[in-house]
Amino acid sequence: MGYRTPFILMPDEECIDYETNVTAGELSANDAYDLYLIAKGKKPRNFTLVCFMNLQFSFRDSGTLIWTDEEKKNYVNKWEKTIKNAWGNRILKHLKDGRKIVLVFKFKIDTGNTWLSNHWDLSVSKTLKPFETSYVEVFYGNTVLDNKDFIPKPGMTQRGAVHEFGHMLGIKDEYKESKWIKDRKSVMHHGEVIMSRHLIYFKIWLEKKLSNHRIQ
Numbered sequence: 001m002g003y004r005t006p007f008i009l010m011p012d013e014e015c016i017d018y019e020t021n022v023t024a025g026e027l028s029a030n031d032a033y034d035l036y037l038i039a040k041g042k043k044p045r046n047f048t049l050v051c052f053m054n055l056q057f058s059f060r061d062s063g064t065l066i067w068t069d070e071e072k073k074n075y076v077n078k079w080e081k082t083i084k085n086a087w088g089n090r091i092l093k094h095l096k097d098g099r100k101i102v103l104v105f106k107f108k109i110d111t112g113n114t115w116l117s118n119h120w121d122l123s124v125s126k127t128l129k130p131f132e133t134s135y136v137e138v139f140y141g142n143t144v145l146d147n148k149d150f151i152p153k154p155g156m157t158q159r160g161a162v163h164e165f166g167h168m169l170g171i172k173d174e175y176k177e178s179k180w181i182k183d184r185k186s187v188m189h190h191g192e193v194i195m196s197r198h199l200i201y202f203k204i205w206l207e208k209k210l211s212n213h214r215i216q
């Protein structure tokens with residue numbers, strides 16, 4: 001019998017290893033996510049690395065800018081879809097016989113005011129301006145977003161939601177001081193391209209677990 005997971009597994013799936021509340025990346029983001037290594041089917045089994053986050057969204061009204069229930073629901077759906085499309089389904093590893101191990105994101109999202117132990121609290125405001133700065137406070141586990149975060153920033157190809165999620169994975173900005181300063185297309189710079197280096201912490205974790213389980 002495998003380990004329990006906070007998401008549903010198929011009957012032929014089993015969680016063979018995990019770590020909860022990982023301190024993530026070079027930003028050492030506190031309790032950023034849980035990782036679950038899932039095996040599927042009969043030998044030779046297929047493996048998936050699931051990055052799981054418990055999220056609490058809260059929507060901030062200001063003046064006449066009010067969030068309706070419909071808008072809140074749409075925002076959360078759009079956020080989840082956007083993040084999974086941008087960051088998910090990436091190959092982390094090819095096993096010797098060619099089997100691929102893919103990274104999958106799963107989220108448990110709450111929009112009520114109930115307190116629970118979350119990886120991240122996402123606070124979303126509404127603005128009439130074309131652009132408002134969004135940011136992540138990695139120590140406190142707070143992400144500050146707004147209604148413009150699915151629209152590319154002015155003069156750029158990058159959407160705020162996609163970039164800020166990189167910080168939620170503990171990845172630093174690359175447009176200030178970094179050895180990637182010229183790499184404008186990168187998601188942590190001015191673009192939206194997710195580079196191999198952005199997945200390095202998942203790869204390190206995966207390699208360690210594969211080695212422990214003698215999976216080659």
Ligand SMILES: [Zn+2]
Nearest residue numbers: 163164167173
């Ligand atoms: Zn940033």
